[in-house]
Each structure stands twice: as C-alpha cells, then as structure tokens.
Amino acid sequence: MKKVTHTNDGTNTIIELRVRDLDVGAVAEIKTELESAIGKAPRLILDLEEVEFMDSSGAGLLVWLWRRLRASESELVICGLSQQVRVVLDSLNFSRLFTIVEDCEQGAGTDPIEGGRDSR
Amino acid sequence: MxxxxxxxxxxxxxxxxxxxxxxxxxxxxxxxxxxxxxxxxxxxxxxxxxxxxxxxxxxxxxxxxxxxEGAVDGIITIDSGGAIDSFNAAASEIFGYAADEIVGCKVNRLMPEPHHSQHDDYLARYIDGGDPKVIGTGREVVGLRKDGATFPMYLSVSEVVFGDRQLFTGIVHDLSARKRTEVALAEARQREAEVGGRIQQSLLFGQPPLEMMGLDVAALTIPSQSVDGDFFDFFRNDDMCFDLLIGDVMGKGVVAALIGAGTKAHFLRALNKLTTGTRLPRLAAVVDSVSSALTPQLIELETFVTTLYARVSRATGKVEFVDCGHTGLIHCSASGDQCTVIEGHDLPLGIIEGESFQQVEIDTETGDLLLLYSDGITEARSPSQEQFGTARLQDCVRRHRHLGAQAVVDEIRTTLVEFSGGEEFDDDFTCVAIKMEPPAPEKIRMSSELTLTSDVSELGRLRTFVGEAVSESDIEDLGWQAELVTAVNEVVTNVMRHAYHGQPGKPIRIELEMYPSEAVVRICHRGIGLKRHSVPSPSLDGTEDGGFGLFLVDRMVDRIAYYQNEAGDDCILLVKKVTRP
Known part of the structure; x- marks a missing residue:
C-alpha cells in the first residue's frame, strides 16, 4: 500500500502521509514516494493527520522537503499535527522554516501564512 | 813584386x-x-x-x-645523456648490480615508474636551463633494485663540469633500515600511548556515583595525545555522601599514570583504615596518612602530585576539602550572585615529609553547583595563544548553573573546543560537576521493564511500552509523556544504529521507574559504548536534514548519564521531571 497519496488543484499539492509512525523505519520509503509528488504546484500542503509519532529522522525528512521546495520557490504548509509531532517540531523551532496550521482544511485557504505561523 | x-x-x-x-x-x-x-x-x-x-x-x-669504493653511500655518476659513467661498490651493494654490468646503461634502470619513464625528460629539461628539482639538494625518493624490489633512499645530486663534459654525481643512502627502525619506534610509542591510555581509562578515572539522593554528579575527561597524570575517583559513603579525589601527577606518560593510580590506591586504603564502623575519618587525617606513606617515595621519584580531596554531604549541605596545591573548586550559588574559586593552602604531596594538612569547609544549598577541575582546562590556549583562564571557566559555570551536572560538563567541553579551535589538546582535561538537588528521598511509584531486539520494527512496541507505563502513573500529563516517549525512542534508535551498527537481533533492555516528581529510564545494551559526543551535533539552519536526535533528547529530558551497569553493559540513563516547579 502506498504511504503517500497526493492531489493537485494547480495551486496546491496536498500530500497525505498514510503512516502512523513517521520514524527511522518509514522515512526512506516515504522520501522515494514524495519525490514524484513535489514541485507541481506553488504550495505543498503536507497532511500529517494520520501520523501519531515522529522521530528525529522524520524531522529530517521535513527539512529535506522544505529545502527541495525552497529550491523551486514553493511554499510548504504542514497540518494535522499530533501532540507528539507538535512537541518535536516546537523543540526544533521548525515553525521558522515552514507554516504550521492546526486544521488541514484551513491549509488550502487564501492566506495560510498569517493565520497559521506557529499558532501555538 | x-x-x-x-x-x-x-x-x-x-x-x-x-x-x-x-x-x-x-x-x-x-x-x-x-x-x-x-x-x-x-x-x-x-x-x-x-x-x-x-x-x-x-x-x-x-x-x-x-x-x-670504500664509501658507505652509493655514488653513481652519469653523463648528460643519462648513461651511467661510474658505479661504486656501495651502489652495487644497494642496487644489486655489479659495476661492469650497469656502467653504460641508462640510470633510469635504478628507479621505478613514473620516474623510470620521465627521467630523460628531467635531464633534458635541466640541461635546457629548466628548474632543477633535485640538483644541489637532497630528497627522499624510491629506488629500484635489480631483483625488482623498491626501497626508500635519500638521494643528493650534484653537477660537475669536466672539460666539455657535463657529469652528474648522485649519492644514494639506503633508508630501508632507518625506515624499519622508525616504524618500530613509532609502533613502540603508539603501544606506550595505548597502554597509558588503558591505564588512564581503567585505573585513573572512577565512575561518578549514580543515584545519589539529592546529588547529581558528572565527570568529563578529554585525554590528551600523550598520557598525562590526571586522575579522579569517587568513594561512596552512603546515599547522600561521597568522597571525591581529583589530582594531577607532575609529568607525563606511563610513569605519571602509574603514580596517579598508586596515589588513588593510597587514598582508598587510608580511608578504609581510618574508618571505624560508619564513622568517617576527618579528611585532613586521611591526607596526613597518605602523605606520610607516599611522600618519601615521591621524593625518590623526583615528582609530586597535586590533589583536591573533598567530601560532599547532602544531608548537612557541607562540602569539606583539603587542597594540596590543586586548582581549588568553583562554588556557584543557585541565584548566580556568588560564583567563586575557593582554594586551600597546602603543598602538593611529595614535597615535604611530615607535613600536616588543613581542611576547608563551605556550606551549600539546594541548586548550588560545584566544579572541580584540572589546570588543563584553565591553561588551554586559543589559536592566538591566549589562555582560557579561570574567569572564563567561572563565567561558563555561572551561565549554566541551572543545568544538570552532565549538561554543565558538556557545556564546558563545548566552550573549550570552540575556544581552542579543535578537539585535540596538549593537556588532559578533567572536571567534575556536582549539583545540589532537593534532598528529600522519593518513594517509587512503579517500575516496569522491557527487552527488545535491535530491529527498527521493535520501535513501535517500545513506544507503546513507555506510553502505557507513564500513563499508569496517574501524574497529570502536561506534555511530559510525549517528550519522554520521544527521547527514549531517539536513544534506542541511536543504540540500534551506532552501538550495534544496524545489526539486527541484539538485545536492548529498558527499565522505567516512576517517582512522584520524575521518571527514570535506563537503556542498557551490549554494543559499543556510546558517549555523548560520538554523534555530531546538528545544525538547525535547515542545511542538514539529519543529526537532530541527540538535540531532541537534550531538549526532552532533564538529565542524561552514560554509565556501565554491574553486568558490564553500557547504559544510558534518562531522567524526566514530571511536575513543573
């Protein structure tokens, strides 16, 4: 089963990660699947609704994704954070790298940046 | 007529x-x-x-x-075309050719590639007025013997103009024997350094006492390239009191290491001899006893030892010490208002026989931090030869006084590495940090344990185990549970990747204990012992996408300690405060 599903409406690529644990055992496969989905729209929304746990290699994956998107001048928005994922991203100050929004529906809205940046 | x-x-x-x-x-x-x-x-x-x-x-x-002919060095002359004109007996000895079989041949027969093919060019270029690479100077090159073996040799070439003939004289010194000696010498030195290093690690540095009540202790050593005589040890008296000995032997090498080990043994023996029942001897009495036994021997060996011998009692808050010419200790109050170096005034051991020693006493309170250190730290130099100095060390301690003992010594290490611009130092670095924590003993609420194998697929089970154990503790979750799960997961992942190098099926044991105000997790394994700095620290500017693990662990728990348990397994101890102050 695919661990990444994605839809594209021209403005937003919405990627859902269909794993419960974004950890060292899952990252390599997800990275490969993400390759084909990125760079197709000016904004990429990464939906982590199903992810309950993220470790440091998961955090590393987000940095990798952010860097790839920055190269193509696309924006990265991350939504649907579990408490644990929020704890990890906060401690690494990743809200400075990309926009974090609570609700994935909100992510595709007109101005996610102002409403979403570090909404803790 | x-x-x-x-x-x-x-x-x-x-x-x-x-x-x-x-x-x-x-x-x-x-x-x-x-x-x-x-x-x-x-x-x-x-x-x-x-x-x-x-x-x-x-x-x-x-x-x-x-x-x-009688020369020890090979002497060979060649003409401007590279043909050998003369070849002395030593040259025959070195290269294996008789003079009459090699005279007239091209000299490049005596050198391996690439010089073999290029020598004609070298000569032609020189005769054309090119820059001489070898003429008039000597250099180490590789020669080729008749039997095909190559060997290191020292070659010096000079030019002689003889009438209209241009000749070159090469003097060749065979370096094979010297190289062998050099290699043997280097190996011997390396062996001595290794022996010294093993003595140092096994005999000179004791393990800080873990799980003292109200005392958080951590030690740091960075051995220098050569073996210095730094040593320290801890003698646990009870759950709230221990003795600490830190010292430095004048001199370097195996001798200094052995004297350090001997000094430690003398202290332990004197402490045991003078202890009656549970009544500890005065520190000064222990030092008097050690000095009278050790000083004559040290005088004979023409060396001396500086020591600081301290007793830390959490029950009374008193710290006593006898300072024999050592660096004193830094005492930093919890508020940071006071951060001073306190020194005693006694001479090092091994100077005067029959000396009697004075002890110094200070009072400490909860939150105070003490640092004992060797002069390797204060005498470390920056690339511009500036000394690190005591003031910088005091400042470093003051700034980090709110951290746990391990984090304090880690900060000192980081500051020193930044200051001196490298990880290699001339002197040993040694320091011990002691943090005065709340002394009240806590009742354990529950404990549980889990054994896993070193397979990534086991991490889910690990997280479930920790998650369930902490949620059973009935302590309100203010976010600490997710932080503890994250930290334990990172440490176990590191054990799999770095201690076991990704080998599957190896055992990892996790013990978790819940106390009213903290959770304690021990992660033990049989792989390579992980040290705090064996995994590089991350850069958080987005230029790297790895190495966040230890950083996360640091952020998620209050204390990390590395130690060996009684079974000889390497363990990582994590302590997480579960109530907010």
Whole structure:
C-alpha cells in the first residue's frame, strides 16, 4: 500500500502521509514516494493527520522537503499535527522554516501564512 | 813584386782566413755543445717532475677510487645523456648490480615508474636551463633494485663540469633500515600511548556515583595525545555522601599514570583504615596518612602530585576539602550572585615529609553547583595563544548553573573546543560537576521493564511500552509523556544504529521507574559504548536534514548519564521531571 497519496488543484499539492509512525523505519520509503509528488504546484500542503509519532529522522525528512521546495520557490504548509509531532517540531523551532496550521482544511485557504505561523 | 811572391802572400792570407774560420767554427760548436748539454739537463729535470706529478696523480686517483669504493653511500655518476659513467661498490651493494654490468646503461634502470619513464625528460629539461628539482639538494625518493624490489633512499645530486663534459654525481643512502627502525619506534610509542591510555581509562578515572539522593554528579575527561597524570575517583559513603579525589601527577606518560593510580590506591586504603564502623575519618587525617606513606617515595621519584580531596554531604549541605596545591573548586550559588574559586593552602604531596594538612569547609544549598577541575582546562590556549583562564571557566559555570551536572560538563567541553579551535589538546582535561538537588528521598511509584531486539520494527512496541507505563502513573500529563516517549525512542534508535551498527537481533533492555516528581529510564545494551559526543551535533539552519536526535533528547529530558551497569553493559540513563516547579 502506498504511504503517500497526493492531489493537485494547480495551486496546491496536498500530500497525505498514510503512516502512523513517521520514524527511522518509514522515512526512506516515504522520501522515494514524495519525490514524484513535489514541485507541481506553488504550495505543498503536507497532511500529517494520520501520523501519531515522529522521530528525529522524520524531522529530517521535513527539512529535506522544505529545502527541495525552497529550491523551486514553493511554499510548504504542514497540518494535522499530533501532540507528539507538535512537541518535536516546537523543540526544533521548525515553525521558522515552514507554516504550521492546526486544521488541514484551513491549509488550502487564501492566506495560510498569517493565520497559521506557529499558532501555538 | 814577383808573381810568385804575390801568390805566396795570397795563399798565406787565405790560410789565415781559413784558420780564423776554423777557429770561429770550433768556438761555435763548443757553444752549441754547451747549449745542448744545458737543454738535456733541463729536459731531465722536467721529465723527473712529470714523472713525479704522474705518480702523484696516480696516487690521488687511486685514493679517490679507494674513497669512492670504500664509501658507505652509493655514488653513481652519469653523463648528460643519462648513461651511467661510474658505479661504486656501495651502489652495487644497494642496487644489486655489479659495476661492469650497469656502467653504460641508462640510470633510469635504478628507479621505478613514473620516474623510470620521465627521467630523460628531467635531464633534458635541466640541461635546457629548466628548474632543477633535485640538483644541489637532497630528497627522499624510491629506488629500484635489480631483483625488482623498491626501497626508500635519500638521494643528493650534484653537477660537475669536466672539460666539455657535463657529469652528474648522485649519492644514494639506503633508508630501508632507518625506515624499519622508525616504524618500530613509532609502533613502540603508539603501544606506550595505548597502554597509558588503558591505564588512564581503567585505573585513573572512577565512575561518578549514580543515584545519589539529592546529588547529581558528572565527570568529563578529554585525554590528551600523550598520557598525562590526571586522575579522579569517587568513594561512596552512603546515599547522600561521597568522597571525591581529583589530582594531577607532575609529568607525563606511563610513569605519571602509574603514580596517579598508586596515589588513588593510597587514598582508598587510608580511608578504609581510618574508618571505624560508619564513622568517617576527618579528611585532613586521611591526607596526613597518605602523605606520610607516599611522600618519601615521591621524593625518590623526583615528582609530586597535586590533589583536591573533598567530601560532599547532602544531608548537612557541607562540602569539606583539603587542597594540596590543586586548582581549588568553583562554588556557584543557585541565584548566580556568588560564583567563586575557593582554594586551600597546602603543598602538593611529595614535597615535604611530615607535613600536616588543613581542611576547608563551605556550606551549600539546594541548586548550588560545584566544579572541580584540572589546570588543563584553565591553561588551554586559543589559536592566538591566549589562555582560557579561570574567569572564563567561572563565567561558563555561572551561565549554566541551572543545568544538570552532565549538561554543565558538556557545556564546558563545548566552550573549550570552540575556544581552542579543535578537539585535540596538549593537556588532559578533567572536571567534575556536582549539583545540589532537593534532598528529600522519593518513594517509587512503579517500575516496569522491557527487552527488545535491535530491529527498527521493535520501535513501535517500545513506544507503546513507555506510553502505557507513564500513563499508569496517574501524574497529570502536561506534555511530559510525549517528550519522554520521544527521547527514549531517539536513544534506542541511536543504540540500534551506532552501538550495534544496524545489526539486527541484539538485545536492548529498558527499565522505567516512576517517582512522584520524575521518571527514570535506563537503556542498557551490549554494543559499543556510546558517549555523548560520538554523534555530531546538528545544525538547525535547515542545511542538514539529519543529526537532530541527540538535540531532541537534550531538549526532552532533564538529565542524561552514560554509565556501565554491574553486568558490564553500557547504559544510558534518562531522567524526566514530571511536575513543573
């Protein structure tokens, strides 16, 4: 089963990660699947609704994704954070790298940046 | 006058003229003869001179030949075309060719590639007025023997112009033997350093006491390239009191390491001998006893030892110490208002026999931080040769006084590495941090344990185990549970990746204990012992996408300690405060 599903409406690529644990055992496969989905729209929304746990290699994956998107001048928005994922991203100050929004529906809205940046 | 008379007179005149001519001729002949004689004499002299000179030259040439043949170094001359013109006995010895089989051959026969193919070019370039690489200087090169073996040699080449002939003389010194000696010497030095290093790690550095009540202790050592005489040890008296010995032997190497180990043993013996029941001896009495046993030996060895021997009691808050010429200790109050170096005034051990020692006493409170250190830290130098100094160390301690002991020594290490611009130091670095924590013993609420194998697929089970254990504790979750799960997961992942190098199926044991105010997790394994700095620290500017693990662990827990348990397994201890102050 695919661990990444994605839809594209021209403005937003919405990627859902269909794993419960974004950890060292899952990252390599997800990275490969993400390759084909990125760079197709000016904004990429990464939906982590199903992810309950993220470790440091998961955090590393987000940095990798952010860097790839920055190269193509696309924006990265991350939504649907579990408490644990929020704890990890906060401690690494990743809200400075990309926009974090609570609700994935909100992510595709007109101005996610102002409403979403570090909404803790 | 008659005709007859005329003729007679004429004849007489002619005879006289002839006689005169004959006389003249005779005189000339004699002159010539004399000249001839003189010439002959001169020629004989000249011949004698030439003969003598020739003999001299022959002797000189024989002498030069003898010198060349008797020379220890190989001497080879070549002409401007690279053909060998002469080859002495030592050269034959070195290269394995007899002179008569190699003279006339190209000299490049004596060198391996790439020089073998390029030597003609070197020569041509030099003769064309190019820059000489080798002429007039010496250098280490590789030679090629007749049997095909290569060897290191020292070659110096000089140029001789002889009439219209241009010759080059090469003097060759075979370095194989010296290289072998050098290698053997380097190996011997390396062995000594390793032995010293093993002595240091196993005999000189004791383990900080873990799980003292109200005392958080951590030690840091960075051994230098050579073995120094730094040492420290801890003697646990009870759950709230321990003795600490830190010292430095004058000198370096295995001898200093052995003296350090001996000094430690003397302290332990004196402490045991003078302890009656549970009553501990005064520190000064222990030092007196050690000094009287050790000083005569140290004087004989012409060395001395600086020590600071301290007793830390959490029950009374008192810290006593005897400072024998060591660096003193830094005492930093919880508020940071006071952060001073306190020193005693005694001489090092090994200076004066029969010395009696004085102890110093200070009071501490909860939250205070103490640092004992070796002068390797304060004497560390920056690339511009500035000393680190005591003030910088005090400042570093003051700034980080709110951290746990392990984090404090880690910060000191980081600050020093930044200051000196490298990880390698001339002197050993040693320091011990002691944090005064709340002394009240806590009752354990629950404990549980889990054994996993080193497989990534086990991480889910690990997280479930920790999650369930902490949620059973009935302590309100203010986010600490997710933080603890994250930290434990990172440490176990590191054990799999770095201690076991990704090998599957290896055991990892996790013990979790819940106390009213903290959770304690021990993660033990049989792989390579992880040290705090064996995994690089991350950069958080987004230029790297790895290495966040240890950073996360640091952020998620209050204390990390690395130690060996009684079974000899390497363990990582994590402590997480579960209530907010």
């Amino acid at each position: 008659s005709l007859e008379e005329t003729l007679r007179r004429r004849l007489a005149r002619e005879r006289a003229a002839r006689e005169e001519a004959e006389r003249l001729l005779e005189g000339k002949s004699r002159e010539l003869y004399d000249v001839n004689l003189q010439l002959e004499a001169r020629r004989a002299t000249l011949e004698q001179a030439v003969g003598e000179r020739t003999a001299e030259l022959q002797e000189s040439e024989a002498r030069i030949r003898a010198i060349l």
